[in-house]
């Protein structure tokens with residue numbers, strides 16, 4: 620019988636940066652290893668990039684201030700990141716994953732989707748493939764990867780996170796609702812802390828509450844965002860596994876001022892103009908993006924870039940401008956004249972669902 624459901628894998632490396640460090644220094648194995656800023660005996664600034672699962676037992680996690688991490692885990696092994704090493708490991712892993720399907724989509728340094736529908740016919744075969752992938756990654760790159768398999772991208776992603784580290788979680792179509800029912804709604808990509816509160820106020824606490832709410836009620840209460848969330852919860856997210864445009868990785872525009880300037884208003888106006896122009900092509904090609912980068916060059920060619928990555932793809936001109944202006948704040952007291960500004964949108968996806976543009980609308984309404 621022809622398999623009607625898709626077989627989508629989401630593969631995500633476990634405690635990625637920390638795993639690479641532990642691979643290269645076996646003495647770290649089994650210990651709390653923290654990658655990030657220098658803790659300086661608890662006085663350090665900056666945050667934890669990631670940490671080993673042993674460190675997570677102390678409550679440490681990505682994004683936590685390093686000073687707080689040090690308080691909770693003073694005996695941890697604190698290491699600065701080695702980005703070249705992680706980049707290399709990431710490329711090796713992606714080369715392996717690519718071989719399992721031509722429908723392959725890398726979504727970050729340590730995660731990728733594979734669509735196996737055409738190659739394998741049942742969810743039973745998939746277990747063997749997932750094991751094979753884990754084995755190959757471990758043998759060739761020396762780190763572990765967790766894999767989720769489901770009929771949709773969003774559920775495959777939830778599944779890969781379900782049994783970390785080194786886990787395999789397969790969610791069959793008939794098991795999908797049971798798998799999701801008791802999960803916190805923040806498991807759904809697009810529901811963060813803020814929107815969680817909003818959903819909770821309206822009686823939605825676990826994913827099961829979304830599943831049991833009729834679609835028209837979700838739309839009535841939560842707009843487009845509610846529709847997306849309902850589709851995810853019901854296994855109807857039909858986004859394809861597809862590498863964006865093959866080679867195109869970002870869209871950017873920049874402009875050098877005729878004369879270097881101190882005038883903030885001129886800088887802002889230029890950024891607004893660049894943003895408008897970028898969005899003309901964004902709309903024309905129906906592209907969604909997840910990372911927004913500000914580039915700024917001062918007199919003397921001193922150049923900086925600052926980025927913000929969102930939890931999911933958006934297409935929202937006003938939000939980009941807000942983020943750009945926010946990133947700009949860091950430079951607003953500079954004594955130097957500005958020579959060039961630029962905006963780059965990356966982590967692109969085509970024909971994504973417009974999931975986040977309405978979050979702000981409904982939260983503020």
Ligand code: TTP
Pocket residue numbers: 631632633634635636637667668669670681682729783784
């Ligand atoms: P994640 O996949 O989010 O985290 P992880 O691989 O460390 O752990 P998990 O087992 O839960 O998947 O991110 C991948 C890498 O990206 C991570 O190793 C370090 C980096 N990173 C940061 O530098 N800062 C962050 O806030 C996050 C979330 C990740």
Ligand code: MG
Pocket residue numbers: 631632633634635729
């Ligand atoms: Mg990871």
